[in-house]
Amino acid sequence: MVMMPGTVHIFLFHRVSPVRNAMWDPVDPLLFDRMIGAISRRFRVVQLERLLQGEYALQHEKRDIAAIVFDDGYQDNLEYALPVLKRHNCAASLYVITGCLTNGIPTWNYEVDYLIANTRKKEAFADNEIYKGPLSFNTHAERIRFSTSFKYDLKQIGNTLRLQIINELRTQLDDVAPPVNPMLNWDGARELYNEGIYIGSHTVTHPVLIRLTDEEIRRELSDSRAEIRANLGYDPVTVAYPMGYYNDRVKRIAFEAGYSSGLTVKEVKHSLGNDRLAITRIQLFNESWLKFQLRSRGYIHTIKRIIKR
Numbered sequence: 001m002v003m004m005p006g007t008v009h010i011f012l013f014h015r016v017s018p019v020r021n022a023m024w025d026p027v028d029p030l031l032f033d034r035m036i037g038a039i040s041r042r043f044r045v046v047q048l049e050r051l052l053q054g055e056y057a058l059q060h061e062k063r064d065i066a067a068i069v070f071d072d073g074y075q076d077n078l079e080y081a082l083p084v085l086k087r088h089n090c091a092a093s094l095y096v097i098t099g100c101l102t103n104g105i106p107t108w109n110y111e112v113d114y115l116i117a118n119t120r121k122k123e124a125f126a127d128n129e130i131y132k133g134p135l136s137f138n139t140h141a142e143r144i145r146f147s148t149s150f151k152y153d154l155k156q157i158g159n160t161l162r163l164q165i166i167n168e169l170r171t172q173l174d175d176v177a178p179p180v181n182p183m184l185n186w187d188g189a190r191e192l193y194n195e196g197i198y199i200g201s202h203t204v205t206h207p208v209l210i211r212l213t214d215e216e217i218r219r220e221l222s223d224s225r226a227e228i229r230a231n232l233g234y235d236p237v238t239v240a241y242p243m244g245y246y247n248d249r250v251k252r253i254a255f256e257a258g259y260s261s262g263l264t265v266k267e268v269k270h271s272l273g274n275d276r277l278a279i280t281r282i283q284l285f286n287e288s289w290l291k292f293q294l295r296s297r298g299y300i301h302t303i304k305r306i307i308k309r
């Protein structure tokens with residue numbers, strides 16, 4: 001019987017790139033290097049899936065335990081994150097949106113940001129169940145605000161309506177050329193896997209799972225699992241819920257689909273005795289060193305809790 005540590009700090013990243021993006025800024029590679037350096041000094045960094053399977057002998061480890069994970073599956077993870085992880089000798093896991101890898105398309109969230117950031121038009125006209133009439137986004141600040149609230153609204157509705165509304169936006173903003181695809185393909189995912197990065201599921205299309213029917217959830221979870229098996233040769237044990245949304249129904253279907261762990265987003269370390277289908281992760285951003293320090297130590301969560309009281 002291997003002794004398990006009590007808690008694990010799981011640090012979540014998305015993009016790592018030197019190219020700045022006003023809508024959703026990737027972590028700069030120099031900052032990423034500094035963060036990974038700090039994390040690997042402060043913690044014993046392990047691979048999440050191996051930790052959950054009790055594969056580490058950690059009984060003599062004095063440091064706290066941490067894991068590093070990525071969501072979505074961006075090409076820049078291979079280009080910029082992997083060399084840093086190797087230099088610091090850090091294991092990691094990546095949860096991929098299998099439909100994006102297979103079809104060579106970005107996430108719907110990315111497409112919305114891209115359309116709004118790059119159109120020369122100042123407004124679009126909506127005619128759907130959620131929006132009717134003009135949607136305006138003239139200045140830079142308005143575009144950021146619009147995209148944020150538009151994506152928020154799209155997270156509240158089912159798949160079909162969401163795809164319909166995005167399609168309408170795409171048709172209206174026809175002056176924008178399709179984005180250069182920022183996602184990995186399966187060769188890239190295989191390269192990361194061969195470098196020791198565990199690849200798990202982040203669904204097929206990145207929907208908000210709690211808005212779907214049981215059957216739709218099942219398809220998102222089973223089909224992504226099958227695609228990973230077909231491309232990498234194993235059944236992934238972990239699913240990262242898109243944007244962190246889950247409930248008891250999602251957890252049950254995830255378990256039935258063969259996943260033993262499910263990952264969400266919450267700014268607290270995870271207690272290993274707790275629910276394996278609701279594992280909490282601390283998301284890190286391209287922000288000041290002070291914010292990184294506060295966030296990685298769980299202080300931002302504490303501050304928010306105090307403010308809410």
Ligand SMILES: [Zn+2]
Binds near residue numbers: 072206242
């Ligand atoms: Zn995601």
